[in-house]
Amino acid sequence: MDKNFKYLPRRSACNEAVQVVVRCRPMNEKEIANGHICVIEVVSSRGVIEISHPKDSSKDSKKMFTFDAVYDWNSRQEDLYEESIRPLVSSVLDGFNGTIFAYGQTGTGKTYTMEGPKNDPSQKGIIPKSFEQIFNYISRSSNMQYLVRASYLEIYQEDIRDLLNKDPSKHLELREKPEIGVYVKDLSSFVCKSMNEIEHVMVVGNMNRSIGATNMNEHSSRSHAIFVVTIEMGATEASVKKLIRVGKLNLVDLAGSERQSKTGASGARLKEASKINLSLSALGNVISALVDGKTTHIPYRDSKLTRILQDSLGGNSKTVMVANIGPASYNYDESLTTLRYANRAKNIKNKPRVNEDPKDALLRQYQQEIARLKVLLAEKHKIVEMRAQAQNQKKERESKKTQPTPDIPSDITEEELKRKIMNGEIIISPEMNQKLIEEIERKKQEVIRERKETEKLQAQLMFMESKLLSGGKNIVDHTNEQQRALELRKQEIAERKKREVEMRQKLEIQEANSMEFRETFTNLKQEAEVKTRKLKKLFSKLQATKLEMNDLTEEFNRDRRELELTQNDILR
Structure with missing residues (x-):
């Protein structure tokens, strides 16, 4: 990988x-x-x-x-x-x-x-x-x-x-x-x-x-x-x-x-x-x-x-x-x-x-939708370019078939033609004027429609991309490194403290288990005294365990009574 x-x-x-x-x-x-x-x-x-x-x-x-x-x-x-x-x-x-x-x-x-x-x-x-x-x-x-x-x-x-x-x-x-x-x-x-x-x-x-x-x-x-x-x-x-x-x-x-x-x-x-x-x-x-x-x-x-x-x-x-x-x-x-x-x-x-x-996972769906929108936008741009190219070619073909009138130059743009007609610099027949106006309006509406569709796709794309988060924007690398180092240090301190607690707990258990193996006796009386103390300690532990069991039994009975009362309250 x-x-x-x-x-x-x-x-x-x-x-x-x-x-x-x-x-x-x-x-x-x-x-x-x-x-x-x-x-x-x-x-x-x-x-x-x-x-x-x-x-x-x-x-x-x-x-x-x-x-x-x-x-x-x-x-x-x-x-x-x-x-x-x-x-x-x-x-x-x-x-x-x-x-x-x-x-x-x-x-x-x-x-x-x-x-x-x-x-x-x-x-x-x-x-x-x-x-x-x-x-x-x-x-x-x-x-x-x-x-x-x-x-x-x-x-x-x-x-x-x-x-x-x-x-x-x-x-x-x-x-x-x-x-x-x-x-x-x-x-x-x-x-x-x-x-x-x-x-x-x-x-x-x-x-x-x-x-x-x-x-x-x-x-x-x-x-x-x-x-x-x-x-x-x-x-x-x-x-x-x-x-x-x-x-x-x-x-x-x-x-x-x-x-x-x-x-x-x-x-x-x-x-x-x-x-x-x-x-x-x-x-x-x-x-x-x-x-x-x-x-x-x-x-x-x-x-x-x-x-x-x-x-x-x-x-x-x-x-x-x-x-x-x-x-x-x-x-x-x-x-x-x-x-x-x-x-x-x-x-x-x-x-x-x-x-x-x-x-x-929604991330995969978002990524796929963003990719689809980008393809659609690219296709839209391509269609606009092809349409403009086709229109230019059409103009060239029509100019070859029909000679332009002496009053209208063949290389004039639509905007310039419209301006000259309105200013009276070029005079054309009413029929030709109407046809020209309709053609200009149709092309204008096509441009507006194409622009709206493109803007809609761009808005959708921006909306989808805004939901996805990426790092590294407007952030100074040096500050990032310092922050990472500080967090790493904090984590190391926390882990060290946790390991120290675990080690202490293990040592206490090991010491308790190994006490009897470390003891040596000089005479039987000393051994008897040590074992008597151990016996008392074990007896104390036994009593504590019995007390704990009684506590747990009482707690269980108390909880059971509480649950029974709860059940009765719910069923009323």
Whole structure:
């Protein structure tokens, strides 16, 4: 293959685990005023989250979870994006599918993490930062064409709505095809040529999104929202085999998991919460089935959410899950549930692959239409030239057959002839005058018609070409190189930090496993003392495991009771 096409990576040859990161928000004023304490400890250097029981802060009661990365309340939006999100968006720009979804209790900062505050550009969230990365990458690329499309949908009470439709309350249906998988029928898609355009699409969609106030959050998201960015790319040089690759980025803001007793939900809000909890329960069941090696059936069809995210969980996608938790003792149960949920998700294995030449790629259709319009324009120009040449030849033949009158020179132009007739410099018969006027008018109309057709074709061509993005326009190469070097440096730092966390986690496991092999004893009494300490430690672990099992049983029973109440509410 041509060296200019080297930007395209190899197909992924092995399974890849879902990357799970956890972010903890700061205590809010209400929690501090009510006297709640912080029960979360974040150890970023080890990728560890520790949660303590509010009524028992002893070391044995602490539960520890290890993740790919963890972020405390002092972390910045930029840190999270550069370390955990940027590599995934880069993969999408290479033709992979990618999914980023935020999960957690209501009021833990999911929407803040995904979108950021609207009035503070310095705290942009994952979605606007990913737009920035995509269009910056396109602007600096060379010998490539891109087509960027955006769609925005929400799942509200198990109904799929198009947030970009003139009638957002209209319900859409899910369909499935072997070649493209699960898709939403009649979902609108807008071609975006700049970051401003795609941000405008998101703003319009957010205006149609379902939100409402609960005791947990004044602006609680009452639906799951999925913003889909489709990036089609292909080489422009004729020497390169013109493969089309398509990357799809799913940006998912899940509605908050919540206990109805805490949210104070009633009426419509209670029904919304019931549907939210049912779909999140289905998502939990899918995650549990995926990590359970004995399960052969994965219940993707239990909810609309899990069907849409089917590729993202165990399928053709690179996936990052951002689990959001609150630090207050008041939310201990919910935070623990989220951590367990996230801990299971990190064991899911996906099978990402590059999407080459999909049948539904619009870029190929656009390129073919542009080529067709260029051929038509060339033919139009050729026809005009041939017609002008034929007219000249016709004039020559007629001039040979009939000698011009002495008053009219044979080499005079039509415009000059018309001017001289009007000025009285040449006198011709009324019949000849009328014939001449009609001939001039006919030719004038032909010229106007040809010009209009040509202008229409040129307008169509410009419109089609404007939808395709190409890099390298009005950009200084030196600035590009500096920007690339800066981004590469940032990526290297993020990867080094990630490797350090992984190494620490591996070392801790190895040290724990090799402790007994390193110990030597001088007498039996010393050996007995060491083994007694080990026995106590193992017994403590056993008790902790039993306690964990009891907690899980209680949580399961509590969730079952919640679901039963939800089902009863729905059936009323």
